[in-house]
Amino acid sequence: MLGSWIRAKLAARRSSSQYNAERKEKIIRFVKRFTVPLSILLFFVGIAWIFLLPYQDFNKKTYISENALLPGQVNVYFGYNDIRTAEEYRYQLTEHERQESETRATFILNEFRSLGFDSALQHFNTSDGIGVNAFAVYRAPRSDGKESLILSAPWESRTGEYNTNGIAILLSLAKLFKRNVYWSKDIILLVTDKGMAGTQSWVDAYHGTGQPNYSFLVMPRSGAIQGVVNLDFPGTQDYESLGIFFEGVNGQLPNLDLINTIVTVCTRTARVPLTLHDDTSHPYSDQPWGPYVQSLLHMIRTMQYQALGHPSSDAGLYLRYKIDAVTVHGIRGNNLHALFGFHKIGILLESTFRSLNNLLEHFHQSFFFYLLLRPNRYVSIGDYMPPIILFASLYYVEPSTDKKSEKEVSSIHATSSSRNVASALTVMIMTHLSGFMIFYIMQTRSLVGYTGNDSELLVVQFALSCCIALITVIGTIFSHYRQHQPATDGTTKMVTTLNGRTLKSFCLAFSGLVISTISLLNFSLAVVTAVLIVLPYTLMRSSTSLWARIFQWIILTILSPPGLAALTIFITQLPLAHLLSFLMEDYQVVGSWLLLYISVAYWPVNMAMQVLVFI
Structure with a gap:
């Protein structure tokens, strides 16, 4: 039983x-x-997801996470006398700003010393000659010197004009800071020269990572920097609105609480219009979808800065040292009834620094990963990461065309020899070695460093890199062909020892790994990469048709770095030397990863896919 x-x-x-x-x-x-239609469907689902983010029901309103900040809840003392002081400084700056770097930096240094600050000059080398930064440290009476804030201003604005009003308001605020005793953090006042090179030199020297020199050894220091506000107010006229630039190197972003603090102060205390970047256009503002279009344009602008790895302003260079920083930019306008000047700018900055002075510890409460759609609307990382997961998981390898039974096919393909894994792996290794060689060639510079006059040399280096990529593809294709002599008729023909399906699997797997990994560091770069390669690479395959091979090779050539460079030149009408100079300066001055990413991650897979279509 x-x-x-x-x-x-x-x-x-x-x-x-x-x-x-x-x-x-x-x-x-x-x-x-249904792998192919499912993959294409999921790809467009990911694209649609990204375009839904600017819609108000799919994002959130910003809020202050750090309660100690108390933005906009203090009395401000920036008054008539401070406005007159700023105007006097503006008049003096118009006489000094066109002089040599040493002369105008000495003027700033003398003003700092007249106020009793511990100040100094910093000399540094650039492609345009020697630059000079002037800075001072205000030792707060209620501070132990372990924490500090920075108020900075460059000599030149992002518009190409002199930052006259920005430096004038900085010097006026220095006097205001000096006569008040409620500061619990030191304040560093910094006027930088030679654009981003000056800011990068000062930050490196302050943290002991710059080139040792006299200025480096005697440099006055304070404590750990808690926050930075960079001033960019070009010219001598009034402004219609303020813009915030917050993107850093390689897609880094400051803590959202710093931006929220400035937005809150602008709304409650200063009462001035505020926007992201310098965009004051409001397309379709009279239409129901106007707010969506404006949010979409802001998101695309942010993603552009992040994907290029280029900081949107000098403040973005501080983020490499985990220092939260933003740039406040004055935007001109024609509305005479809405213009504002030193008074509201001074109130904004004083109230902002009073809020930062309340910090009990480093910014940590709010978000570091977000997409800012408007000054008061954002998307968190949990909402914008799903499209990347879809993009990174779209692997498709075409089914076998063998007429054998499924059991026989599975038994044949079970062995590594039939798949030729070693051959496919060899192709990936060869293309990546070429990528490292290209990176070495492109970033090689003389002992005195890269200079802007090396444009012809950069073009030659880029042409040599293209030749290396072409030789790698052709050499890899022919290295996997061999003579074969059938026993029937005695004729010979060339056959390949490389399995196309296996090579495609390697390419797609590596691409998915790169996209998913880089998305944690730079979401926008991962999205751009996915949009460029996911769908084309998924549909690429080995073919016996010559026209199919040529068509696929043309697509891959357009998607290659030389093809994208040619497409950019056609759209922007910029010379190739300018694009290469931009890429090299970002790599050598601000430490952007874009050159390394293109050379050792993006280009090698493109070369391997070109090998695929010709086997």
């Missing part, structure tokens, strides 16, 4: 296992059958 019950149970389990196996096999066959 018991034995019969056990045998019945075992038989039922065997039949159930066989049923489950057959069911799984049917599901696998169904998925393989």
